[in-house]
Amino acid sequence: MNRRDFFQTTAAASAFASLAAGGAAPLASGDADWFDRPMRWAQLNLVEDDPAKMDRKYWLEYFKKIHADGACLSAGGVVAFYPTKIKFHHRSKWLAGNETFFEEMLDGCRKQGMVVLARTDPHATYLDVYEAHPDWISVGPDGKRRPHPDYPGMWLACTLGPYNLDFMTDVTQEIVELYNVGGVFSNRWTGNGMCYCEHCRNDFAAAYNEELPRDRDPRNPVYRHYLTWEQNRRFEIWEKWDKVIRKARPEARYIANSGGGATSGLDMKKVGELAPTLFADRQCRDRVMVPWANGKNGKEYRSTLGNKAIGGIFNVGIVSPYRWLNSTKSPAETRIWVQDGIANGLRPWFNMVSGQLRDRRGQKVIEDLYVWHYRNEKYLRNTAPVARVGIVYSQQTAEFYAGAAGLQRLIEYPQLGVYQALIDARIPFEMVHDHNLDPQNLSRFKTLILPNIAALSKAQCQQLREFVKYGGGLVATYETSLCDENGTPQQDFGLVDLFGASYVSHTNPKSNVALQNTYLYPEKSSDLYPVLLRGLEDADSVIGGTWQLTVKTGSGLPKQPLSRIPAVANLPMEKTFWTVDKTDIPEVCMNHVGNGRVVYFPWDIDRVYWEVMAGDHGTILRNAIQWVTNEPSPLRIVGKGMFDATVWQQKDSMTVHLVNLTNPMAMRPQMSELIASPPQDIEVEIPNGKKVSRVHALVKVGAIPHAMSGRTLKFNVPSVLDHEVIAIDFA
Numbered sequence: 001m002n003r004r005d006f007f008q009t010t011a012a013a014s015a016f017a018s019l020a021a022g023g024a025a026p027l028a029s030g031d032a033d034w035f036d037r038p039m040r041w042a043q044l045n046l047v048e049d050d051p052a053k054m055d056r057k058y059w060l061e062y063f064k065k066i067h068a069d070g071a072c073l074s075a076g077g078v079v080a081f082y083p084t085k086i087k088f089h090h091r092s093k094w095l096a097g098n099e100t101f102f103e104e105m106l107d108g109c110r111k112q113g114m115v116v117l118a119r120t121d122p123h124a125t126y127l128d129v130y131e132a133h134p135d136w137i138s139v140g141p142d143g144k145r146r147p148h149p150d151y152p153g154m155w156l157a158c159t160l161g162p163y164n165l166d167f168m169t170d171v172t173q174e175i176v177e178l179y180n181v182g183g184v185f186s187n188r189w190t191g192n193g194m195c196y197c198e199h200c201r202n203d204f205a206a207a208y209n210e211e212l213p214r215d216r217d218p219r220n221p222v223y224r225h226y227l228t229w230e231q232n233r234r235f236e237i238w239e240k241w242d243k244v245i246r247k248a249r250p251e252a253r254y255i256a257n258s259g260g261g262a263t264s265g266l267d268m269k270k271v272g273e274l275a276p277t278l279f280a281d282r283q284c285r286d287r288v289m290v291p292w293a294n295g296k297n298g299k300e301y302r303s304t305l306g307n308k309a310i311g312g313i314f315n316v317g318i319v320s321p322y323r324w325l326n327s328t329k330s331p332a333e334t335r336i337w338v339q340d341g342i343a344n345g346l347r348p349w350f351n352m353v354s355g356q357l358r359d360r361r362g363q364k365v366i367e368d369l370y371v372w373h374y375r376n377e378k379y380l381r382n383t384a385p386v387a388r389v390g391i392v393y394s395q396q397t398a399e400f401y402a403g404a405a406g407l408q409r410l411i412e413y414p415q416l417g418v419y420q421a422l423i424d425a426r427i428p429f430e431m432v433h434d435h436n437l438d439p440q441n442l443s444r445f446k447t448l449i450l451p452n453i454a455a456l457s458k459a460q461c462q463q464l465r466e467f468v469k470y471g472g473g474l475v476a477t478y479e480t481s482l483c484d485e486n487g488t489p490q491q492d493f494g495l496v497d498l499f500g501a502s503y504v505s506h507t508n509p510k511s512n513v514a515l516q517n518t519y520l521y522p523e524k525s526s527d528l529y530p531v532l533l534r535g536l537e538d539a540d541s542v543i544g545g546t547w548q549l550t551v552k553t554g555s556g557l558p559k560q561p562l563s564r565i566p567a568v569a570n571l572p573m574e575k576t577f578w579t580v581d582k583t584d585i586p587e588v589c590m591n592h593v594g595n596g597r598v599v600y601f602p603w604d605i606d607r608v609y610w611e612v613m614a615g616d617h618g619t620i621l622r623n624a625i626q627w628v629t630n631e632p633s634p635l636r637i638v639g640k641g642m643f644d645a646t647v648w649q650q651k652d653s654m655t656v657h658l659v660n661l662t663n664p665m666a667m668r669p670q671m672s673e674l675i676a677s678p679p680q681d682i683e684v685e686i687p688n689g690k691k692v693s694r695v696h697a698l699v700k701v702g703a704i705p706h707a708m709s710g711r712t713l714k715f716n717v718p719s720v721l722d723h724e725v726i727a728i729d730f731a
């Protein structure tokens with residue numbers, strides 16, 4: 001049985017075939033299955049005096065001008081923007097005389113064909129609630145009720161108890177009964193951290209007969225119980241709110257502002273099943289942060305939501321770290337951020353805090369992006385990404401193996417390192433949730449990358465084994481598969497047969513201290529040397545890992561192209577002489593298994609690449625990925641610069657997105673100017689049965705000269721300023 005037969009017989013329908021075509025349908029809000037229609041979202045995160053002070057007409061006209069077809073308007077929770085009748089639900093003090101404010105905005109949006117979501121926020125409440133229902137308030141580990149840290153006189157609500165389960169359920173129900181909204185979107189509904197209130201203590205004790213944990217150590221079974229208990233409660237609240245919403249308005253749904261990747265607090269597999277649509281909230285950025293972080297969210301959400309509509313929430317202001325909520329950042333930064341989201345399948349959603357503008361500069365940036373998006377909507381209604389490589393991410397590895405203390409070193413940095421290596425190599429790729437390793441989900445992929453995915457069950461290892469056996473490629477690093485699904489260390493790798501190597505020991509003398517001054521010896525006598533060290537032929541040595549495992553290769557493995565040069569002293573200088581020139585300890589295991597290929601690095605090549613950015617490691621990672629993939633990439637780009645490059649299929653076309661990240665600020669997101677890229681020679685593989693009728697650019701609008709060679713389409717893009725989309729129409 002070859003790989004194709006295997007997938008045809010095991011997968012009822014391939015991921016590609018099962019994806020429904022998008023197609024621009026006329027907009028009519030308030031009907032079932034509205035979720036796929038809105039392409040551009042507008043959110044007014046209202047402040048309490050907006051009902052009296054904001055210019056409603058301005059906003060409705062602005063929504064129309066920018067072709068927004070979805071809106072999110074604040075309705076209740078902290079402040080009710082409508083005449084609520086629920087006790088303790090505080091009406092805006094500026095609602096008197098403006099009682100129809102929410103209704104007017106809703107009607108105005110709906111008349112323009114927009115779907116409207118009502119926003120709620122349950123994280124904070126008032127003194128009268130504190131006095132009447134002290135048990136609704138969040139309690140800290142010291143046993144004290146927690147005042148709101150930013151707003152004196154208010155209190156943090158317990159979001160796991162009756163405040164959410166009862167009070168916010170009533171609020172949610174009242175909103176959907178009164179107003180024809182597409183759903184309720186709530187923010188900070190999981191907020192405020194671990195709570196020690198009487199409900200949390202009693203409910204946890206009832207479930208586990210234990211006291212709430214005081215630490216966040218993933219090796220502490222009580223904390224692991226807590227994680228499960230908390231997650232179950234969150235989903236209970238989600239499903240309860242969804243139920244009351246659908247009872248009142250069958251076409252409406254609860255839309256949680258939740259989700260993410262490996263470090264997300266909610267199981268993304270279940271989120272993907274529950275949510276009819278979801279939005280990645282990426283309004284804040286850190287001081288140092290990759291410019292492709294928004295797009296990464298798109299890949300992560302898609303990994304469990306499939307082809308459901310996903311949006312990317314952005315902000316034109318500098319919201320982090322000091323919360324200048326009404327500010328405006330450089331248009332270059334906003335553009336690249338949003339474009340990278342679009343290139344990765346996110347539908348743009350701007351959030352404006354307050355309807356009263358304090359700086360109008362952001363309005364033009366949004367307008368430019370949205371009007372372009374509207375004009376090219378046909379080419380942005382993707383039916384499937386074209387990518388043969390997937391990066392696996394694992395919430396169980398983050399929660400149970402790394403814990404909060406290990407998140408950066410063991411989870412985020414390895415993942416960011418391989419992500420950057422793929423960006424560097426311009427290889428299109430997707431993210432893959434580790435609970436989606438079944439043949440149907442994997443059928444679209446040729447290669448999976450496991451950046452230190454330490455916690456894997458026997459069943460997951462078996463799925464990976466099958467994937468490789470039938471022709472898949474695998475690249476894995478460091479402690480991948482060395483623990484079970486609960487993060488408990490095992491005697492040997494779960495994937496020992498794929499790696500062709502057994503675990504012997506951890507090399508670092510102290511588990512929390514990095515090795516310094518280590519090297520790799522390139523073994524030119526290995527048949528695999530020309531493959532793995534392509535481009536590094538002049539290297540006599542390469543810098544080594546900072547966390548290493550010693551492994552013993554099996555007899556079936558050929559001679560490997562990298563071996564260990566053990567850590568040399570690094571100070572005093574006089575003592576830094578090498579005592580060993582090389583060893584026979586392998587630092588890579590390249591293996592053939594069935595019809596597939598595997599490269600295992602028993603050290604943190606991905607993490608070191610992220611932290612140190614030594615080009616050698618990027619080159620070795622690229623070579624490893626290409627060797628295991630063993631087929632041409634569906635997209636090949638030659639030219640200088642850094643791009644986030646993606647390829648998509650639509651109903652009657654394909655698109656290639658190039659987001660130009662070539663910028664002196666590239667590895668911070670705060671770009672202040674856009675710099676045009678040099679020319680790029682591009683080759684795209686055209687699917688069988690498709691005939692190219694036209695190739696044209698959607699940003700620098702115009703035809704693109706091109707040539708076909710077999711199934712390969714070749715063309716040149718002379719320059720990209722920020723974003724270019726090459727549309728390939730099929731006859």
Ligand SMILES: [Zn+2]
Binds near residue numbers: 139197198199
């Ligand atoms: Zn509580």
